[in-house]
Amino acid sequence: MTEDEQKLAAAKAAVEHIKDGMVVGLGTGSTAAKMVDLVGERVKNGLDIIAVPTSEATARQAEALGIRVVGLDEVSVIDLTIDGTDEVDPEKRLIKGGGGAHLREKIVASLSDRMIVIAENKKMVGKLGAFKLPVEVIPFAAGALLPKMEALGSTPEIRMKDGQPFLTDEGNQIIDCAFGEIDDPEELALTLSTTPGVVEHGLFIDYADLVLIGTDDGVKTFGG
Numbered sequence: 001m002t003e004d005e006q007k008l009a010a011a012k013a014a015v016e017h018i019k020d021g022m023v024v025g026l027g028t029g030s031t032a033a034k035m036v037d038l039v040g041e042r043v044k045n046g047l048d049i050i051a052v053p054t055s056e057a058t059a060r061q062a063e064a065l066g067i068r069v070v071g072l073d074e075v076s077v078i079d080l081t082i083d084g085t086d087e088v089d090p091e092k093r094l095i096k097g098g099g100g101a102h103l104r105e106k107i108v109a110s111l112s113d114r115m116i117v118i119a120e121n122k123k124m125v126g127k128l129g130a131f132k133l134p135v136e137v138i139p140f141a142a143g144a145l146l147p148k149m150e151a152l153g154s155t156p157e158i159r160m161k162d163g164q165p166f167l168t169d170e171g172n173q174i175i176d177c178a179f180g181e182i183d184d185p186e187e188l189a190l191t192l193s194t195t196p197g198v199v200e201h202g203l204f205i206d207y208a209d210l211v212l213i214g215t216d217d218g219v220k221t222f223g224g
C-alpha cells in the first residue's frame with residue numbers, strides 16, 4: 001500500500017463514525033482532505049451534517065463539495081472532529097501543525113466530544129520529536145523567541161514560504177523546533193503554553209480519543 005492509500009484507508013474508516021445530525025469538525029492537511037472528500041460524497045448521498053472547518057483551505061474544499069460549513073459561534077457542541085497528524089505516540093499524544101493549522105485545529109478539537117486521528121503508518125512513533133514541533137507565535141515576538149526555543153533544547157527556525165515568513169490563517173508566524181526526541185511532552189507543552197508571545201504549540205496531549213492508522217495489514221486502531 002502506498003502512503004496515499006494508507007491515508008485513504010484511515011479516512012474511510014473514520015468517516016464511518018459520522019452519523020446524521022452531527023456537527024463535525026473537519027481537520028486540515030492531505031489526509032484530512034481525503035476525509036473531507038469522502039464526507040462530501042456522503043453528503044451528496046443524503047448525509048445531513050453541519051461542519052466546522054479548521055482552516056480556510058478546508059472551508060473552501062468543504063464548501064465546494066456542498067458540505068454545510070459554519071463558524072464556531074454558530075454551534076453549541078461539536079460531536080466529532082476528524083483530523084490528521086504529523087506524529088502520534090502510543091499514548092495518543094500528537095505533534096500537529098505541519099500544515100500550519102494547529103491553532104484552529106486545537107480549538108476545534110478542544111470543543112469536540114470526540115477526536116478521531118487518521119494517518120498513514122509512518123506517523124506512528126515510539127517517541128515524539130523527530131518531526132519539528134510547530135510553535136505559532138505572534139510576529140512581534142518571533143525573532144525574540146528563537147533563543148527561548150533553543151534554551152528548551154531545540155534547533156528553531158522561522159517557517160518560510162516564497163522568501164517570506166509563513167503566515168497562518170490568524171496572521172501569526174510559526175517557529176519549527178527540531179527537538180529530535182521530546183522526553184517529557186507534558187512539561188514542554190506547559191512551558192510553551194506559558195511563554196508570552198507563543199499563541200499555540202503543536203503538542204496535542206489528551207485530545208485524541210481514537211487513532212486510525214492505515215497499514216499494509218489494514219487499518220490499525222487504538223483508543224476508543
Ligand SMILES: O=C(CO)[C@H](O)[C@H](O)COP(=O)(O)O
Nearest residue numbers: 029030031084097098099101
Ligand atoms: O496538523 C496538520 C495541519 O496543521 C496536519 O493534520 C498534519 O500536518 C498532517 O498533514 P498530512 O495529512 O498532510 O500529513
